[in-house]
Amino acid sequence: MQTRLNLDPAVVRQARDLAARAGQPIVAMARTHTTVSVERAVLRLAGLSGADPDGMPWVNHLVDAIRAATGLEHGVALPAWDALLTGGYDSLAALAQAASQGRVSFRIPSGADADAASAAARAAIQTGFDRIDANRAQRQRMIEQTSEPRMPWIYLIVATGDIYEDIPQAQAAAREGADVIAVIRSTGQSLLDYVPEGATREGFAGTYATQENFRLMRAALDETSRELGRYVRLTNYASGLCMPEIASLAGLERLDMMLNDCMYGIIFRDINPRRTFIDQRFSRQIHARAGIIINTGEDNYLTTADAVDAAHTVVVSQLLNEFFGREAGLADSQLGLGHAFEINPAIPDSFLLELAHAQLVRELFPGAPLKYMPPTKHMTGNVFAGYLLDAFFNLCGVMTDQSILLIGMMTEGIHTPFLSDRDLALENVRYVRDAAGRLGESFVPAPGGFIEQRAKQVLGEAVDLLRRINGEGLLTAIADGTFGITRRPADGGRGLDGVVGKADGYFNPAAEILDGNEAVPGQPAPSLSVIGAGR
């Protein structure tokens, strides 16, 4: 490829190698542990849905009952399907109901009973994968029947709290030009240790992620995609304590992109680091299988830390997200690494600094559908100045070939966007895309100039930080406040009690299927230490 920043391939290779070395111990831990949410995801893949009259899902009841009886060291599949077969229950839901009333005694079966249980579990869970595979094929068919929008994709958010309000808003946004619709989740859902059930009509500053809400919105956007002749993608959040379950539901309901960062929940939601990394590996394996593009959350670091001082922490996190993502089987084309336009506009050369950072990320990850986030921190309430800043963000996005542009609102931080705010924002990006969309091909920073120097400086700082992380270990670095200026000790935060070490006889048919998909364990993907070819 033609690099425009004259990055030293040896430095880039070193950065990747350091990230891989920092990530390896985490992967080893994730392989040897499971969590309550991973086990619940297994049951969801086998088709267990629904909840008790208080809204507690049957998957939670069943996993809790099995954990109390046999522990989760062997996984939920063996004891669950053993009880299903020997107890004469006609469905997992019937078993879960009985278990919730304490009427089932679970055991770890052996011999022929174990063979029967594992065969039944494999068959049931295969149905979930068949559906995920069919959805992936269906997405491809839909794209062929409609069309694939050109990049950068325009990403818009809806968030009313009521799925039946979200749907017409999402359809209107798609008609106005949005290529990707994200339904923001209700505040605090990430901290729920269960996935709410059914269509929901009230949320706090967002709409609950539920299987039924996913299904309703995807169906509506299919209708709109056909109407527009353009495939409109749907995004939600595979994050928080139920990350593996939500990833599974996304695959089962054909969502297209999922927010799924390796450290976001740890840093910003105080979720236990071990729980997060274990849940994340399973989630990413599901996303890989389902053809879902993940979006990572590096933009968030720049809302807590200074966007110039902390630019290298974004690169470090991207390299870690890339390593964990590839290890879990994600293709580069599924790695929607995140970054943001958050430099204080009062700083001299702020736009040049933004160009340097955005171009650096573009060149480090040439095959990744980068997700570029608009300014939020320096949107002041002066909507006129904010509109100008958003235009510069859009310009930087097209000049540096960003793949997914989240559309900035001039009323950011004031209120939930008005219909007119969204329309003006789309007018802004359309103008920039039409007027300067091909500027990228002519944008070559002067060799040795300010932009090139700045990009090299940020890459150098990233290598230094990765070296430090390797010295102390990633979990220690997180505990020390390396990311987002927040300290998160490895045994702190929510959800550690849901982490269980795997016993020798651990059985998880979903993991068997998923591990069959991934790259050879511990081996870097083919292009790991090469700057990829082609922009």
Next chain:
Amino acid sequence: MSASERGKIVRPYGDTTGDGRVQVSFTLPVPFGTPAERARAEGAAAQLAAKMGLEPAMVVHAKGMGPDYTFFIVYGRVSHLVDLSQVTVVEREFPLLSPAEVNLRIRTGLGRKLVVVGACIGTDAHTVGIDAILNVKGHAGEKGLEYYREIRVVNLGSQVAVSDLVAAARAEGADAVLVSQVVTQRDAHISNARDMSAAFDAAAASPAAGLRRPLLVVGGPRFDPAMAAELGVDKIFGKGTTPGEVASYLAYALTPDGGGAAVEDAAVQDAAVQDAAGAVRESAAAGAGAVRENAAAGASASRAASAASAAGAAA
């Protein structure tokens, strides 16, 4: 009219003193497709402008947004006069500070980290509110208290028993206890708050317990901020409260002499200016050019101010 009176009456300024020119933009749910629809839409915008007091008004821009809506930009002249002598200025009991100012005030006033213990008590499992205030992620564009270097946050999470909360406050040496209550069935939030303050009062009264009574702060969408004294707590925050307001309050309440003159100045700058239409608030961050509170936040600030005066009267 005397010179001094004349100075108190002003009109909006376009490019000439007293011209009364303003600009507004709005959306009407009317189509903007056919020429007839366009004419009707512009007429509708002109009618609204006239009713808003813009006379004459010029609809300078109209644009259809989808099949059902039209966006307008209108310039016009208002005849309204602003009587500066009728502008009332209500001061909040505490100045809104930036995170850096909060940290500085704690460092100089307290000389150590300020310890906050937070929880949802009773059966309440809704940690939305307490997390929005405490977690780094924060709320409404403001970082939570964890973000403040000089504040140590211990978030106990949901469904914490009052006795456990008291024990945790003692163990952590809490300067302040923040309790969030979202569930309001059978007024659970009221009784839980009362139980909580009673338990702290009892513990503080017993020398054996070895507990200094921390500042007690409750928050939730259904609390009436004027009820602080009735519930036995020091402060109630209602709907729309941001982390910065809570941090500013804690820094103010727990370091009474900490900020000195600099903070007095901030309080003056931070005065809430109210007119008949509602509250308009300029935060202390206005120095940095930020005015990002909406009307709802302004309203909650004025409610907080009235709660504070009620609490002051009770004390």
